[in-house]
Amino acid sequence: HDSAARLSKISRAAFDPETRCPAWERFIDEVTCGDEELAAFLQRVFSLGLTGDVSEQALFIHHGCGANGKSLAFATLANVLGDYAGAVPADTFVHKLGERDRELTAARLVGKRLAYSSESNDGERLAEATVKALTGGDRMTARRLYCEAVEAAPTWSLHLLTNALPKVRGLDHAIWRRLLPIPWNRVFADHEQRPRRELEVEFAREADGILAWLCRGYIDCRSGGLRPAAVVVQAQATYRRDSDPVARWLADREAVVRDDAAEASVGDLHAAFVQWCSDDGSATLSHTAFAKALDGAGIRSRRTAAARLRAGLRIVAQVEVGQRGGMCVSEG
Template sequence: MHPEPTSAQPSTAGPERHHDDEARAANDVEPSEPSDHGDATADADEAGDDEPISRGDGLWLDACGTSMVPAGPSTGGGAVNGNGAPHVVPVTLRQGTASDSDLANAERLVALYGPDLRHVEALGGWHTWAGSRWCCDRATVAELAKETTRRLLTDAEFAMNHAAKRVKRAHDDDEVAKAKAQHKEATALFNWAKRSQSARGIDAMLRLAETEPIVRAEPGDFDADPWLLNCRNGVLDLRTGELRDHDRRDMMRRIVPVAFDPDAELPVWDRFLADVTGNDEELIGFLRRAAGYTLTGDVRHEVLFFVHGPPASGKSTFLEALKITMGEYAAKADFETFIARRDSGGPRNDIARLAGARLVLSIEVDEGKRLAEGLVKQLTGGDTVTARFLYRESFEFKPAFKLWLAANDAPRVRDDDAAIWRRILRIPFEHTVPKEKRDPQVKAALLDPAVGGPAILA
């Protein structure tokens, strides 16, 4: 498709957490024996205990104070390095954050998984990166919160066992005191990790994490580039035809169910266009350009496509094929959304559903209904619209969709409203397809994105 309606269409890491080793080292609580759960891991570090642990005595203090978390899934202590310490990924808490607090857990969650998390209150809350797009998915984020506590528990238990063994092997009172202090710190964090696995702990972690700057997002942050189209096999730049890999930084929330293939052809699609236009090459070209323009989020031309014609003229099949090809970029709206009404004030749920769409389709307009000219001009003119989903906060968005209305007859519009008439582009489907040419397999092919989608998209 050519993305144009006419031939003239232009194409944070926080500060390092401080440590108070001396204050903790003053504690002389006798450490308990290592638990059975951590024995195998603790035994693995015997060979390295004769030498100081990397970064000296502060390593496991760091493990408690800044939650050094094993890389990858928890394995009951994780792999160990040559000095007897596990291979860990440091999670630095902000200065002033207590390590045994809900806030610390929130910071740990965001530090571990933040690049793959976004929270958008107006769009249902938590979103996760699914490899090709951002999806509203609180369940997955809750699982990541649980995994954060498991990692914390495993790391703290490893530190407890390691400190207990150091107490036994200490050569002087100073080493004993330091090891006991580390054991007490690790034990406190271990107990905190267990409490964090409660429903209250998980919920508190998530509620605090959603306020972290790295994960906060607004509806307008998604699908913001009007010339990028998210396809199954990558992100298509509609200006250049370049297809690139999916990237979370593109902030794509929608996707078409079609892989882009610039060379895709489908004779059935070409024959269908010829039949419904009466072989009118100029009209066929316009339909292709209008469909291509609809793929974009560009609304500079302020147009509304009105498809009209008798029954069995192919208009519904054409629009349904376009809608199915565009997948999540398309939305179907009841015509009641666009007619004049008395209670038109305030944010509306039916308008909120249209945010982010590029095709909004309403088929079979009720005869005799009058368009809400003001709303239609607002939706097609690129003006900011305020909307709200039920029981959620209001939000603002700029419509990026092209409105396609289809009916046997035109809706009523005030004759003196030049601004609305300027926007309406009439597309005639005047040729009723003869019964002998109505092949159900043609419609089935066009409405199957795996069959007709690539050619329609190309």
């Protein structure tokens, strides 16, 4: 560290491009189950913590059951990066924040290059507006307690560590292009586990080598892009499909079937969808959002004098509105 450079932050590793980190690389190989493509992707993802470059506009969601090494990985990265890394509360990403809370969160992140959460609870809903704001790349208002507000440019890559993927209600591209779920599928059995403190000490000895490993990852990222691994691309597609209630409803052959000769009114389709969501425990959609989702699924519409119809769908569980406004279900 050179005080003449007037830097306010310092890492805990020195740069030597020739230094290696065999224990760390062996650990990465183990937690990725020997998937070399995923290991290389993790190296590129982690390397963003060196740069202050937020052009990826991503929230990296590291998910998987316990005893898989993800919390140890981030503790190690935080040790290597020193003042440039920091933890943020898990509810940053899974609770709806007001403007004041968002300013306090931004203040925690100012100057960080790697920001990561603690484990979130299962079944939490993603705070989509907050994720968009923190990954958007625009300057943000940051305010510490009892201090004046300041504007800050984002410099952080964001990581959420969780056992289960948070629920996402938004169907728009603006949120889904930001979410990159990274599976941590390796679960270490009791007899495979070494004391955490022992591993932390071993990785701390390799801090210089891990910094060089991160630099090599960034060179790879700069030359070829982030290039998500195939398992991540598949996880993202599955996550999006499972989060889309209309897609799951359309896929449920006990609820609705594709039939080129059939037509159904939008009102009947929406009522059937609402009933399905109630039975499934899923969040429903408004008429407008439902219609947009049908458009996105390629369900054609046409208007008659009496109603707007959708072609190619037949309701299996037909929802009928009774004379008193109640609903009953009859098999169609």
